[in-house]
Amino acid sequence: MSDIAAWLARLGLDKYTEAFTANEVDFNALRHLSEEDLSALGLPLGPRRKVLAAIAALDTMPPGNSVSALVRAPSGGEAERRQLTVVFIDLVGSTELSQQLDPEEMRDVLRAYQSAVSTEIARYDGCVAKLMGDGVLAYFGWPRAHEDDAERAVRASLAAAAATANLTSPLGKSLAARIGIATGLVVVGDLIGEGSAQEEAVVGETPNHAARLQALAEPNSVVIADSTQRLVAGMFEMIDLGLQQLKGFAAPVPTWRIIGEADTEGRFDALHGVATPLVGRSEELELLLQRWQQARKGKGQAVMLSGEPGIGKSRLTAALEERLGTEPHARLRYFCSPYHVNSALYPVIKQLERAARLGTSDSASAKLDKLEALMLRSTPDITEEGPLLAALAMRRWR
Incomplete structure (x- = not known):
């Protein structure tokens, strides 16, 4: 598989x-x-x-x-100079496991692991470049490039780590993966080897960097290079591991460990920082303020802003928020995501998590207590709404 x-x-x-x-x-x-x-x-x-x-x-x-050569999309031409995000994944303890299992059992373990990891990489449009038994090498940015390949690589890695952790060996123990990620310029597409051993090589420091970071990672964790961190800052919670001496590198290199996805609202602000003055939008801003005054008088209003990316929709809504800073109001923000298009009501679930201040380290019972406290602020009786909202939010807690 x-x-x-x-x-x-x-x-x-x-x-x-x-x-x-x-x-x-x-x-x-x-x-x-x-x-x-x-x-x-x-x-x-x-x-x-x-x-x-x-x-x-x-x-x-x-x-x-x-x-396995079929998993690699052909380059269709000469080698290319690309910025690539490389992911190196390793199954923890595979050598010891192979000594304890029958070869056929070990084969089944590796197949299940490779399938789980490959599925997550493909889901984020990465390329599984090579399957090496307990190791998986993946590229983001080749053969198809995206503007957010580094983010896709981190998301796929977190999902791959979780998918591996959900697998168990015939001995009843959960599996675990170590993952390293690095981003940099490479030359990719040259064919090396012959026959069934032929593959498209990647030349550059980046694959080796990712492999060394993988060796540094703890089980079920993702460690990234500074080059990747600069591209995903604000999108994920991470810990600065400081300078680490990696084998083959002359000097210590900055290293980070990914904890999880950042709060959606914080991520949005990181991507849409308000650093420039609002110019030429006074008419639209005045219209929004008029609708706000009508809403204050009890006449409900709804305004839809639409247009091509980059025309300033986010900047205009930020300007409205600035103008209303001294007036009492409640702000609700819902964010869609291209990475959760198959998750029903994802923006609503995330809004519930933010409103109830649910933490990633909270237990399921603690999260339910926080959700109940949030609902009791609006209504004294949650016998009907409580189970419905809890079931909705539980989709992400499982």
């Missing part, structure tokens, strides 16, 4: 990974799937045609060709 997630991601069909995984479709079974089988898996006509065409391409591969 280790390569299915990345293979589907290459086809742009990663949302069907769960269906393939639930039905234990590996590459051996994949070659025998019919259109009826794909329909039973829930794939519409278009995706079924894509998968069937890709399966036909598999049949043209020479015997013995490495299936």
Whole structure:
């Protein structure tokens, strides 16, 4: 199952990974799937045609060709100079585990681990470059680049660590992963090796930096380089580990450990800092202030600001907030996220977490107590609303 997630991601069909995984479709079974089988898996006509065409391409591969090579998208040209965020993931204690398990049991453990990690990388549009038994190498920024590749890499790494922690070995112990991330300029795309050993190499300091940071990380933790930290500052909670001496590096390097996602409101402010004066928007601001005065008189108002990114919508709402600073009012902010498009009511859940001041280290019972206290501020009877809001918020606490 280790390569299915990345293979589907290459086809742009990663949302069907769960269906393939639930039905234990590996590459051996994949070659025998019919259109009826794909329909039973829930794939519409278009995706079924894509998968069937890709399966036909598999049949043209020479015997013995490495299936793992299919997880790498081809460069389609000469080597390129790119800024790349490299993620190196290692399964903790795999050597000791292999000494305690039958080889077939160990194979199943590695497959489950590789599948879980590859699924999360594909979900954030990363590229699984290499599967090395207990190690996984992934690129963000190649072959497809995004403006937020560093953020995607950190999010995928946190999800991969959580997915690994949810796995257990045949001995009943939870698995754990160490993860290192670095960002920098590389040359990527040169083919090295021959036959099934052929791969597209990345030349530069960045992959080695990520590997060294991985070795430094504690189990189930993510450690990032200073180059990555500068790109994701304000988006995640992190601890400065100070200067660390890494093998192969002449001087100690700044290092950070990621704790978790930053508060949505703080993240928004970090990305939309108000540092410039508002120019040429007095008419729009005056309209908003008029609507506010009408709302104060009991005439409910709603205003929608829409437009292309970068035209100053956030700056205009910040200016309104500045003008209302001395007037009593309550501000509610809801934030959508491109990383949670499949999470129903995600903005509402996050607003509840902020309003109730739920901490990441709070126990489930402590979070329920805080949520109950929040609701009691609005109504003395929460027998009906309480279970509904608790069930909604519990989706993220599980």
